[in-house]
Amino acid sequence: MIAPFSWIRPEPWGIHIVPADAWVDPSRPVPRALVTHGHADHARGGHGMTLATPATLAIMKLRYATSEGASPVEYGETVSIGGGVSATYLPAGHVLGSAQILLEHAGERVIITGDYKRARDPTAAPFEVTPCDIFITEATFGLPVFTHPPIGEEIGKLLEARAESPDSCILVGAYALGKAQRVIAELRAAGHSDTIWLHGAMEAMCRLYEEHGVMLGDLRLVSDAKKDEMRGGIILAPPSALNDRWSRRLPEPVTAMASGWMRVRQRARQRGVELPLVISDHADWNELTRTITEVNPQETWITHGREEALLRWCELSQRRARALALVGYEDEDD
Ligand SMILES: [Zn+2]
Ligand SMILES: [Zn+2]
Numbered sequence: 001m002i003a004p005f006s007w008i009r010p011e012p013w014g015i016h017i018v019p020a021d022a023w024v025d026p027s028r029p030v031p032r033a034l035v036t037h038g039h040a041d042h043a044r045g046g047h048g049m050t051l052a053t054p055a056t057l058a059i060m061k062l063r064y065a066t067s068e069g070a071s072p073v074e075y076g077e078t079v080s081i082g083g084g085v086s087a088t089y090l091p092a093g094h095v096l097g098s099a100q101i102l103l104e105h106a107g108e109r110v111i112i113t114g115d116y117k118r119a120r121d122p123t124a125a126p127f128e129v130t131p132c133d134i135f136i137t138e139a140t141f142g143l144p145v146f147t148h149p150p151i152g153e154e155i156g157k158l159l160e161a162r163a164e165s166p167d168s169c170i171l172v173g174a175y176a177l178g179k180a181q182r183v184i185a186e187l188r189a190a191g192h193s194d195t196i197w198l199h200g201a202m203e204a205m206c207r208l209y210e211e212h213g214v215m216l217g218d219l220r221l222v223s224d225a226k227k228d229e230m231r232g233g234i235i236l237a238p239p240s241a242l243n244d245r246w247s248r249r250l251p252e253p254v255t256a257m258a259s260g261w262m263r264v265r266q267r268a269r270q271r272g273v274e275l276p277l278v279i280s281d282h283a284d285w286n287e288l289t290r291t292i293t294e295v296n297p298q299e300t301w302i303t304h305g306r307e308e309a310l311l312r313w314c315e316l317s318q319r320r321a322r323a324l325a326l327v328g329y330e331d332e333d334d
Contacts, residue, residue: 007105010324010325015112017081019105020081020085024101036092036115039177050071051079052071076090094114095123100128115140117282131297133299137292138283138305147286154278156190158170166231169254171253173259175238175239177205179279196216196234198235199235199241227250239257242255242272254274255275260282
């Protein structure tokens with residue numbers, strides 16, 4: 001008799017699906033990878049074969065300039081991956097194309113969430129609660145102190161700051177995949193139809209989102225603009241560009257940053273951020289605990305962040321849980 005769940009094995013560099021000899025989000029090249037989403041710490045180049053949603057594959061192609069072995073799986077589609085294991089990709093609500101992966105083998109069901117959130121996001125299909133035996137959850141913001149405000153409030157702050165300083169511009173640091181497009185889409189939803197200015201590093205990903213049906217309105221490149229044109233404007237750039245030479249071409253920028261880490265004042269101060277916007281594409285503490293409660297698995301495996309507090313919460317709620325020690329995941333700017 002085979003021990004329950006022995007077919008799924010967490011290794012430091014990814015989750016190994018033993019009978020199929022495939023890996024989920026491996027941090028090193030493998031013959032067969034199942035990838036949850038396009039962020040660099042989950043999606044790496046160099047695998048023999050990559051199973052992912054069409055949008056994730058497009059993001060990987062853009063980033064690695066290769067699409068060898070790309071095998072698209074649509075949301076809701078179930079594919080057989082060999083060794084009697086099937087995989088179903090379900091929306092995770094994290095970024096465009098992001099998926100939870102449901103693995104089924106011998107009547108046992110395991111879900112690997114990748115990164116996820118429950119908050120609204122017009123750029124990503126919403127997270128689907130799905131029953132399973134083992135739920136492998138991320139825990140990037142796995143501390144009770146991390147609660148993300150409704151995004152409408154943070155977008156309101158951004159628009160207010162802009163109205164208050166018509167002669168300068170608001171420079172918003174945002175992760176180039178996901179965060180930037182979500183901020184733009186939420187600005188549009190709030191009625192901001194003016195040109196939004198982009199750092200060159202954001203352009204291709206914004207275009208990719210539009211190709212996948214996420215309309216972002218009038219976007220132009222900072223490099224094509226005259227300084228005065230950008231007065232009173234909102235400008236998006238990768239966090240690394242906030243304090244570098246590039247920003248000198250901007251008219252008196254007020255520095256903002258959109259990140260769940262902006263909840264921590266010290267982090268905002270360290271980066272010289274004047275307008276911290278607490279906008280995250282990860283579940284906050286309340287979303288993590290609510291999701292575990294709703295999915296109601298036999299066992300929760302916690303990875304990718306602050307495992308201890310969530311582990312303790314599970315114990316106190318009479319839930320079986322364990323922390324996994326996977327390496328290579330970082331979401332410092334997320
Ligand atoms: Zn991610
Ligand atoms: Zn991640």
